[in-house]
Amino acid sequence: MIKILITDDSPKRPKAIIDAVSKTEFCNLVQITTCVSADKARIELLDTIDILVLDILLPKKDNGTPHSSHSINLLKDICDPTKRYIRPKTIIGLTADISGLTSYQDEFIKYATSVLSGSADSSSWLTTLLTTIESYVDGERKAQSRLKDSLLITVHGIRTYGKWQDDLKSAVNSYSRSFDYIDLKYGFFDLISFTIPSLRERKARRISSRLKDIIESNQNKEIHIICHSFGSIILSKAMHKYSGKRIKNIILCGSPIPHSKNIDHIVAKAELTINECGTRDIILVLARTFLLGLGDAGRVGFTREHSSSFINRYFVGGHSLYFENMINPFWIKHWIPILTVNSAPEKIDQRENYFGEDLAELIISSFTIFKPLLYISLSTIIIWWAFSVF
Numbered sequence: 001m002i003k004i005l006i007t008d009d010s011p012k013r014p015k016a017i018i019d020a021v022s023k024t025e026f027c028n029l030v031q032i033t034t035c036v037s038a039d040k041a042r043i044e045l046l047d048t049i050d051i052l053v054l055d056i057l058l059p060k061k062d063n064g065t066p067h068s069s070h071s072i073n074l075l076k077d078i079c080d081p082t083k084r085y086i087r088p089k090t091i092i093g094l095t096a097d098i099s100g101l102t103s104y105q106d107e108f109i110k111y112a113t114s115v116l117s118g119s120a121d122s123s124s125w126l127t128t129l130l131t132t133i134e135s136y137v138d139g140e141r142k143a144q145s146r147l148k149d150s151l152l153i154t155v156h157g158i159r160t161y162g163k164w165q166d167d168l169k170s171a172v173n174s175y176s177r178s179f180d181y182i183d184l185k186y187g188f189f190d191l192i193s194f195t196i197p198s199l200r201e202r203k204a205r206r207i208s209s210r211l212k213d214i215i216e217s218n219q220n221k222e223i224h225i226i227c228h229s230f231g232s233i234i235l236s237k238a239m240h241k242y243s244g245k246r247i248k249n250i251i252l253c254g255s256p257i258p259h260s261k262n263i264d265h266i267v268a269k270a271e272l273t274i275n276e277c278g279t280r281d282i283i284l285v286l287a288r289t290f291l292l293g294l295g296d297a298g299r300v301g302f303t304r305e306h307s308s309s310f311i312n313r314y315f316v317g318g319h320s321l322y323f324e325n326m327i328n329p330f331w332i333k334h335w336i337p338i339l340t341v342n343s344a345p346e347k348i349d350q351r352e353n354y355f356g357e358d359l360a361e362l363i364i365s366s367f368t369i370f371k372p373l374l375y376i377s378l379s380t381i382i383i384w385w386a387f388s389v390f
Contacts, residue, residue, distance in 0.1 A: 001029060001030070001031050001032070001337050001341055001342070001343030001344065002029055002030045002031070002050050002051065002136060002137055002140060002341070003031050003048065003050050003051075004030060004031065004032045004033070004047050004049070004050065004051045004052075004053065004133065004135070005032075005033050005034075005035070005040070005041065005044050005045070005049045005051070005052050005053070006018075006032060006033070006034045006035075006053045006173075007036070007037075007040070007052065007053070007054050007055060007058060007071075007074075008033050008034070008036065008054075008055040008058075008094065009036045009037065009055060009058060009059055009066055009090055010055065011012065013055075013094060014034045016123075017032070017053065017126065017129065018032055018034075020120075020126055021130070024130065024134065026133075026137045028135060028332055028335075028336065028337050028351065029135065029137055029337050029340070029341055029343070030133065030137065030219075030222070031095055031343075033049075034076075034139070036059070036062055037057050037058065037059045037060060037061050037062045037064060038059070038060050038061075038070040038071060038073065039061050039062075040060070040062065041054075041074055042077065042078075042085060045078050045086060045088070045311045046084060046085060046086070048087065048293060049088040050085050050089050050090065050136065051088060051089070051090045051092065051132070051133065051136060052078075052088040052091045052092070053092050053094060053129065054071055054075070054091060054092065054093050054094065054112070055071065055073070055093075055094050055095070056068055056071050056093050056094065056095040056108060056115070057071070057095065057096075058070045058071040058074070059243075063181065063264045068108070071093075072108060072111075075091070075108070075111035075112065077141040079111050080235040081220070083249045085229065089136075090113050090132065090136065091107055091111065091113050092112065092113060092114055092115070092116060093111045093112045093115040093116065094115075094116055094117075094125065094131065095113070095115065095116075095117060096117075100208070107137040110343070111358050112217040114132075115263075116128055116129065117130075122256045132225030132339050140341055141175065141176060141340070141341070145188035149178060149180070149220070149221045149222065150176075150178050150179045150180070150223075150224065150248075150339075151179065151180045151182065151218050151220045151221040151222070151223050151224070152168075152169070152172060152179050152180070152181050152182075152220060152224045152226070152228075152339065153181075153182045153185065153211070153214060153215070153223065153224070153225045154168060154169075154181075154182075154183050154225075154226045154227070154231075154243065155184045155211065155225070155226070155227040155228070155231030155234055155235060156183075156184075156209075156228055156230075157228045157229025157230045157231055157254065158189040158190070158191065158229060159188065159189065159190065159191055159192045159194075159301055160187060161185070161187075162183060162185055164228070164322075164323040165183040165185075165305075166183070167323070167326065167329070168226070168331055168335075169181045169183070170328060171331060171332060171336060172336060172339060172340065173213060175336050175382070176301075176339070176340040178258035179339075181220065182209070182239050184210065184211055184214070184231075184234075186203070186207045189230065191202060194230065195291055197292050197293050200233075200293075201293075204234050204237050205231070205237060205371055207234045207239075208234045208235070208241075209241075211215075211234060211235065212238040212241055212242050215238070215242060215244060215247070216242070216244050219244050220319055222248045222355075223247045223248055223336070224247070224249045224250075224251075224339050225247060225249070225250050225251070225307055225337070226250075226251045226253070227250075227251070227252050227253070227255075228253050228254050228322065228323075229253075229254045229255070229283075229298070229319065230256065231257060232252040232253075232254075232256070232257055232297075232298070233255075233256065233257060235250065235252070235266070236257060236263070236265070236266060239265050239266045239269050240265050241387065242269060245330040246269055246270060246271055247269060247270040247271070248270070248271055248272070249270065249271065249272050249274070249338055249339065250270040250272070250273045250274070251273075251276065251291075251335060251338075252267060252273070252274070252275045252276065252297075253275075253276035253278075253298060253322045254276070254278060254281060254283070254284065254298040254319045254320070254322070255275060255284075255288045255297045255298035256283075256284055256288075256291075256294045256295060256296070256297070256298065257294075257295055257297045257298050257302075258288070258293075258296075258297065259293065259295050259296060259301060259302055259303055260264045260303050261295070261297070261302070263302055263304070267304075267310045268388070270309070270328075271309065272308075272310075272311075272338075272345065273309060273310045273311075274311055274313060274338075274345055275301060275302055275309075275310075275311070275312045276298070276313050276322065276334075277297075277298055277299055277300065277301050277312055277313065277314045277315065278298065278299060278315060278316075278317040278318050278319060278321045278322075279299065279314055279315065279317070279350065279351055280316060280317055280318050281296065281298055281299040281314050281317075281318050281319045282318060282319070282320040282334070283318070284296035284297075284298050285298040287298065288364060288367075288368055289364055289367040289371070290367070290371065290372060291369065291371075292371065295368075298319075301314065305353065311345055311347065311371055313334075313345070313346075313347070313348045313349070314349045314350050315330075315348065315350050316350045321380060322357055324362065334346070334348075347349075
């Protein structure tokens with residue numbers, strides 16, 4: 001993710017930049033932060049910023065009087081190696097009147113990469129700025145491609161042939177050429193077999209062995225894994241036996257693993273694990289309610305703390321929300337920046353309380369508790385019927 005800080009006490013130019021960037025094809029690879037004073041910018045510059053867009057006439061504090069000395073002092077501070085501030089790789093100055101820059105031009109140019117005339121009467125400065133940002137994004141893509149070889153492994157769920165795997169591969173390929181791809185496929189796994197624990201376990205054990213072998217045979221690459229639904233169970237079993245180098249990213253979506261299950265064996269073996277949740281995933285409600293050994297971590301999230309290595313994210317949608325909208329695919333915004341430019345995951349929680357939520361969750365929890373008794377009762381009835389007939 002390319003981080004841009006716009007420091008400008010006029011709201012018009014930051015809004016124009018944000019609107020223009022939002023219409024570009026690289027908008028999902030750019031994160032823009034705004035502030036209106038030199039002191040607020042200092043706080044932001046304690047973290048890494050790639051591009052600083054700086055108003056030359058700037059107040060020291062919010063609602064203060066703008067003066068060029070405040071922006072120059074800010075530049076001196078961030079370029080001073082004895083201070084904690086991190087110098088951005090590119091610094092672009094903006095002024096509404098570039099002819100008035102002469103009195104402090106030499107000192108400003110000493111620190112800034114370039115200065116643009118950000119006049120309200122012209123849009124040429126915005127075009128130049130967008131070109132600079134696009135060039136920076138392209139440069140980061142090329143650098144990523146040269147520095148490392150990456151492997152994206154995808155694992156689909158049941159009752160599908162995983163068409164989304166090809167679509168995702170094409171999308172990632174349009175942003176980065178540094179990836180190899182392995183689409184782990186195991187044919188059409190029917191619903192009846194999935195509901196029977198022994199058949200489900202046998203299938204998961206066999207495919208997880210293949211997944212483990214694939215990971216171990218690609219230890220020279222940076223590995224990313226995305227699993228949907230039953231694929232997350234396969235991954236979980238593979239991680240129990242895997243002991244190689246840490247995986248770069250693991251993304252689970254629509255996971256039927258029980259939300260209370262300990263997944264330390266997954267999180268510990270990846271730099272980042274993301275659990276994507278669909279808040280209206282009825283498939284997982286049914287799995288948790290009626291099927292032994294299954295749950296709805298892909299709906300309610302795993303019961304564990306969020307950290308730099310793990311996060312639950314919540315979206316409004318069902319079991320396949322991640323693949324439904326092909327006009328504006330889910331992965332363009334939420335996965336590709338993480339995979340291609342090592343962007344930190346955006347914290348997303350679209351959950352909302354609804355009328356009857358307490359009762360609904362109580363019913364689901366009750367079925368979960370008494371589910372084993374239901375299976376024992378059904379088994380007893382079947383055995384009794386068999387003995388009585390034969």
